[in-house]
Amino acid sequence: xxHQIRLIRDLHSSAFDLxxxxxxxxxxxxxxxxxxxxxxxxxxxxEVRNLHxxxxxxxxxxxxxxxxxxxxxxxxxGPNGAGKTTTVEILExxxxxxxxxxxxxxxDPQFKGKGAREFRDRIGIVLQSTSDAxxxxxxxxxxxxxxxxxxxxxxxxxxxxxxxxEKKRALVHTLSGGQRRxxxxxxxxxxxxELLFLDEPTTGFDPEARRDFWELxxxxxxxxxxxxxxxxxxxxxxxxxxxxxVINRGKILEIDTPANLxxxxxxxxxxxxxxxxxxxxxxxxxxxxxxxxxxxxFTGEIPKLAVSRxxxxxxxxxxxxxxxxxxx
Amino acid sequence: xxxxPSTWIMGWRRGMIEIRQFTRQKESVVFTTLFPVILMAIxxxxxxxxxxxxxxxxxxxxxxMIASGLINSGFQQLAIxxxxxxxxxxxxxxxxxxxxxxxxxxxxxILVFTSIFVQVFFLLIGGVLxxxxxxxxSAHKWLIFALIMFLGIGGSTAxxxxxxxxxxxxxxxxxxxxxxxxxxxxxxxxxxxxxQLPHWMQQFASVLPLKWLCQGIRSVFLxxxxxxxxxxxxxxxxxxxxxxxxxxxxxxxxxxxxxxxNRE
Numbered sequence: 001x002x003h004q005i006r007l008i009r010d011l012h013s014s015a016f017d018l019x020x021x022x023x024x025x026x027x028x029x030x031x032x033x034x035x036x037x038x039x040x041x042x043x044x045x046x047e048v049r050n051l052h053x054x055x056x057x058x059x060x061x062x063x064x065x066x067x068x069x070x071x072x073x074x075x076x077x078g079p080n081g082a083g084k085t086t087t088v089e090i091l092e093x094x095x096x097x098x099x100x101x102x103x104x105x106x107x108d109p110q111f112k113g114k115g116a117r118e119f120r121d122r123i124g125i126v127l128q129s130t131s132d133a134x135x136x137x138x139x140x141x142x143x144x145x146x147x148x149x150x151x152x153x154x155x156x157x158x159x160x161x162x163x164x165x166e167k168k169r170a171l172v173h174t175l176s177g178g179q180r181r182x183x184x185x186x187x188x189x190x191x192x193x194e195l196l197f198l199d200e201p202t203t204g205f206d207p208e209a210r211r212d213f214w215e216l217x218x219x220x221x222x223x224x225x226x227x228x229x230x231x232x233x234x235x236x237x238x239x240x241x242x243x244x245x246v247i248n249r250g251k252i253l254e255i256d257t258p259a260n261l262x263x264x265x266x267x268x269x270x271x272x273x274x275x276x277x278x279x280x281x282x283x284x285x286x287x288x289x290x291x292x293x294x295x296x297x298f299t300g301e302i303p304k305l306a307v308s309r310x311x312x313x314x315x316x317x318x319x320x321x322x323x324x325x326x327x328x
Numbered sequence: 329x330x331x332x333p334s335t336w337i338m339g340w341r342r343g344m345i346e347i348r349q350f351t352r353q354k355e356s357v358v359f360t361t362l363f364p365v366i367l368m369a370i371x372x373x374x375x376x377x378x379x380x381x382x383x384x385x386x387x388x389x390x391x392x393m394i395a396s397g398l399i400n401s402g403f404q405q406l407a408i409x410x411x412x413x414x415x416x417x418x419x420x421x422x423x424x425x426x427x428x429x430x431x432x433x434x435x436x437x438i439l440v441f442t443s444i445f446v447q448v449f450f451l452l453i454g455g456v457l458x459x460x461x462x463x464x465x466s467a468h469k470w471l472i473f474a475l476i477m478f479l480g481i482g483g484s485t486a487x488x489x490x491x492x493x494x495x496x497x498x499x500x501x502x503x504x505x506x507x508x509x510x511x512x513x514x515x516x517x518x519x520x521x522x523x524q525l526p527h528w529m530q531q532f533a534s535v536l537p538l539k540w541l542c543q544g545i546r547s548v549f550l551x552x553x554x555x556x557x558x559x560x561x562x563x564x565x566x567x568x569x570x571x572x573x574x575x576x577x578x579x580x581x582x583x584x585x586x587x588x589x590n591r592e
Contacts, residue, residue: 092424094590117426121332125424130417135352136345147341148425150330171352187421 043069045195045226046091051100053086053250060086062250064100070194073217073227075241077234079320083250084230085128085199091228092125092197105195121150124193124225126184128200134172134180138164141172142186149191162186162216178209182216189220196220198229202236214239234312246316248323262315274303335431342427342435347442360401364393364447365454371519372459379521381553386459390451391545392518395480397447399509399538402440402484407491407505412498414590423589433583437485444481461549469548472565476544479572483537486579493586517542523559530559537575544568 046068053061061083068074076084089095090102093109093116102108107119136144142159146152159168162182167175172183181201188196198217202210210233217240221227231237237244238258245255259265271290272281275297284290287307294302310318333341351357368389375385413419422432455461464470495501513519515529516538522530533539547555547563555563 094420094423117332117428120424121426123424125421127417127420127424130421132413132416132418133349133353135349140345140348144341144345145425147333148338148427150332150426191425 045070045072045105046228047101047103048087048091049101051087051090051102052098053083053090053095054098059250061090061097064247064250064252066245066252066255068226068228070226071221071224072242073221073229073240075237075244076228076230076247077232077237077244077316078230078247079232082247084247087247088197088199088228088230092123093119121191122194124188124191124196126188126196126198126201128203130184132172134175137169137171138175138183138186139168141183142190145187146190151192152190153192155190158186158190161189161219163212178205178213181205182213185213185216189225193225195226195228198227200230200232202231202233210236234316238312246319248320251323253319253323258312261312262310262319264310264312264315267310267315269307269309271305271307273305279304332426335428336434338427338431339434340438342431343438343442346435346439350439350443360443361446361450363400364397364451367396368393368451368455368459379554380557381551383550383554383557384460386455387461387550388521388546389519390455390461390549391542392513393451394448394545395516395538395541396513396518397451398444398477398480398484398541399513401443401447402481403488403491404505404509405440405443406436406485406488407495408498408501410489410492411495411501414492414588415498420590429584429587429589433485433489436489437482440485440488441481444477448477464548473545473548475569476541476548476572479569479576480537480541480544483572483576483579486576486583487537489587490579490582493588512536512538515539523557537572540568540571544572 044067046066048064048066051061051064051066052059064083064087066087076087078084086095090097091104091109093104096110102110105119105122107115109119139155139159143155146155146158156168159165162185164175164179164182164186167179172180175183181204185198185201188198201217202213205213214236217227217229227240229237229240241258243255244258244261246253246261254261256262268283268285269287270281270283271287271294272279273294274280282290291302291305291307294305368386371389371393372386375389378384379388410419452461452463456463464473491505492501495504512533515525515533516522516536517525517533518538522533522539522542525533530539543558543564546558547565547568552563555561558564
């Protein structure tokens with residue numbers, strides 16, 4: 001159902017652009033129906049159209065369109081300097097845009113007047129690392145921040161949920177990097193947000209800490225929180241995200257599920273093996289057939305046989321390379 | 329639907345957490361609290377004897393030490409610490425929550441107030457016990473003291489927040505702020521008898537608040553006869569309150585207009 005709605009909406013928005021909005025002569029009655037259809041479902045938490053942000057003539061964000069649904073974990077993936085953080089900071093209200101439309105929880109995040117505090121009451125933000133003196137304990141910090149919100153979560157429960165229960169009386173500056181990052185997440189969720197932004201949350205984690213962290217994020221999704229995550233770890237996007245946007249040089253290259261990204265699910269499989277002392281490889285949409293044939297050629301084990309499909313990393317690097325190639 | 333806590337409640341909570349954070353830095357608590365007493369001990373030993381009208385140097389410098397504490401704990405601390413908070417991300421983190429900037433300012437004011445209160449308390453006790461300081465006995469003098477301290481703390485805090493936009497980074501902040509504060513103190517009669525300073529220095533200092541702060545506090549702790557030894561041969565209490573109020577309002581307007589949570 002969600003998927004159908006998204007399809008209708010995408011059709012609508014492209015048609016909307018074709019007609020130049022609800023201008024004269026556009027068959028707006030047709031779309032008004034769809035409008036009400038997806039507004040009633042209330043699935044869209046973030047809507048971005050044609051977003052631009054320029055720093056000193058550098059197009060940090062160069063025409064981005066996004067539509068993020070309620071309850072979704074949405075990952076923004078891209079190399080350093082691709083425009084991930086700028087995009088997210090515009091959505092959070094930290095930065096102003098040069099042009100484009102942005103609605104987050106039906107609010108324009110760069111608006112400073114009435115409603116801005118209520119907007120921040122509904123979102124949670126986990127920034128890239130903070131490095132304050134950390135003279136408070138874990139519990140004191142979480143408890144204090146809970147006092148900024150209208151409907152906070154129980155601070156003790158938050159401390160437990162980020163796995164710092166045993167550290168609740170520890171001063172923040174005694175925590176390890178991973179523990180401190182968990183605390184950052186705790187501060188992001190203590191206000192009971194509908195929408196949580198995570199900016200490169202696991203940078204510098206060891207693999208085990210990263211896996212624990214993913215569990216924490218999955219737990220939040222169970223509670224219905226929409227999560228927008230920037231990362232440059234592919235396995236993180238693959239493990240967590242419902243959908244991934246790959247972004248490079250301020251442009252979105254593709255938005256899809258991790259499994260379908262870069263036509264990964266339908267791409268050819270690669271079969272490779274050794275014969276007569278040299279490696280052979282064959283790309284095929286019927287790898288089973290190829291292997292069956294090889295089984296007849298060889299008696300017993302097929303030397304160094306492997307069947308593989310493009311990993312997310314393969315398609316990602318391909319996409320980034322292609323886009324870098326186009327623009328130079 | 330529950331509503332957000334009010335600006336004042338959040339400000340109070342900020343104040344309490346700022347104080348708690350401050351008290352965790354043991355060295356800085358001890359140093360900030362005792363610094364004015366130590367300064368007074370030094371000045372009291374170097375300059376012995378009388379200025380005029382039976383006023384000893386240590387009594388004269390008491391006002392300077394209180395004013396010095398005000399400008400150090402307010403203006404200097406904030407003008408250095410806020411850029412650092414901006415750099416280490418803690419201000420940006422606050423900006424991402426529903427807390428209004430006003431609550432943040434209220435919190436800072438509570439911290440400055442508490443810190444000054446403790447300093448003045450120790451300074452007066454130390455002064456009475458070791459340096460033969462006489463405290464005023466009339467309620468009127470204490471009332472003026474309270475008024476001056478109110479305007480002084482408010483002004484020092486507001487100007488500190490306003491000035492926090494000047495340093496380009498947290499690391500460079502103290503290099504910009506400390507020389508200004510030291511020079512200002514020399515010009516304003518914190519370390520010397522104001523009337524013995526060069527004329528141009530006196531005139532320059534008369535535009536700035538610190539000179540008035542010192543003079544106002546002197547009017548509380550020195551005998552009324554000493555007013556003859558001031559520049560205009562009077563305490564100028566009305567003018568003092570006026571100048572301090574103008575600086576307080578100026579500081580508030582500038583800080584509200586220019587305050588930035590983060591560097592974009």
